[in-house]
Amino acid sequence: MAEDRLKDLRSELDVINLELLQLLSKRADVVQRIGHLKQTRGVAIFDPEREKQQLDRLVEENPGPFPDSTIRHLFKQIFQASQGLQEEQRKLLVSRQRNHEDTVVTVRGIKIGGGVPIVVGGPCSVETDDQMEKIGQEMQVQGIQLVRGGAFKPRTSPYDFQGLGEKGLRMLRDTARKYGFATVSEIVNPADVEMAIQYVDMIQVGARNMQNFELLKAVGNTRVPVLLKRGLSATIEELIYAAEYIAARGNEQIVLCERGIRTYEKATRNTLDISAVPILKQETHLPVLVDVTHSTGRKDIMLPVAKAALAVGADGIMVEVHPEPQVALSDAKQQLNFAEFDHFMESLRSSGMIPALVTTHG
Ligand SMILES: C=C(O[C@@H]1C=C(C(=O)O)C=C[C@H]1O)C(=O)O
Incomplete structure (x- = not known):
């Protein structure tokens, strides 16, 4: 009899527990909702x-039997x-606290951030069919799977070459199809994003547009991988928030790129903030590349800088290559010619910092 009574009371508690649970969830x-309002305010x-x-x-309302304490x-x-819930809500989508696993960004089957460093190469600007044909051959020889080429060039002077626009994207795509690589190209106008993704596999948001919030939202609305470069004078925190703009729109296929920042130093074009690499890897779950061309602006130190970048954990490097740098329409002084690029790649390979070239026979 007493047994049954205990059972009944326990059943009663089970029901109350569920009610409490409902109320706690409510x-x-x-x-x-309060947390959301607090965040926006x-x-x-x-x-x-x-x-x-x-x-x-x-x-005041305590009916007992629990004491007030x-x-x-x-x-x-x-x-x-409840505070914990609100804090959880506040963690940035791109933050490592939110997602402990490394994000691997896949561009046409090429993995960035999966543990094997990649080299992104190609000319500063897409210029001519002949130039792109030569680039295609050289990239194939060097096993470059992701090729860059600018078609919309945000130049310091309005009188400098501004890029070929859509025509340039088409040339880049045609070369990529012929030689079987994926492409990345910069877009500067949010209105061009839809057009651009018909041609390119990855969209670059360049340094000068890192805080072009409308552009960030536009690329965030796509599901195309984004290469987001650090602004010229942007802090690491600002770069992370820029990435969050993209992620907040549902696109978490983001690769960050350290490309040097403005300092008083004149020996290099920009000052490569090498410590940004491990900090970004620690603070976010996104892959990080280092642009060794724009950070240094000089060919003679590109190799040791690339090695340093890979040594501190970069998921890859980006380097500008041109068949005839001296006549290039942009960045003539800092692009590597093919012989220099061959040497650069060979040195990275022989030091074991990037995988050996897989040659196909027959
Ligand atoms: C829910 C809020 O946030 C926190 C949690 C509270 C709660 O759970 O009641 C109260 C105050 C805050 O410390 C709030 O500010 O109302």
């Missing part, structure tokens, strides 16, 4: 004044868990 839902999560108000009211303790636990 409460948590409201907490998250930039308000602190923890609000001790509000917690005190609630505890005072609860103690127990009620305070139990509700404080609930408040803490």
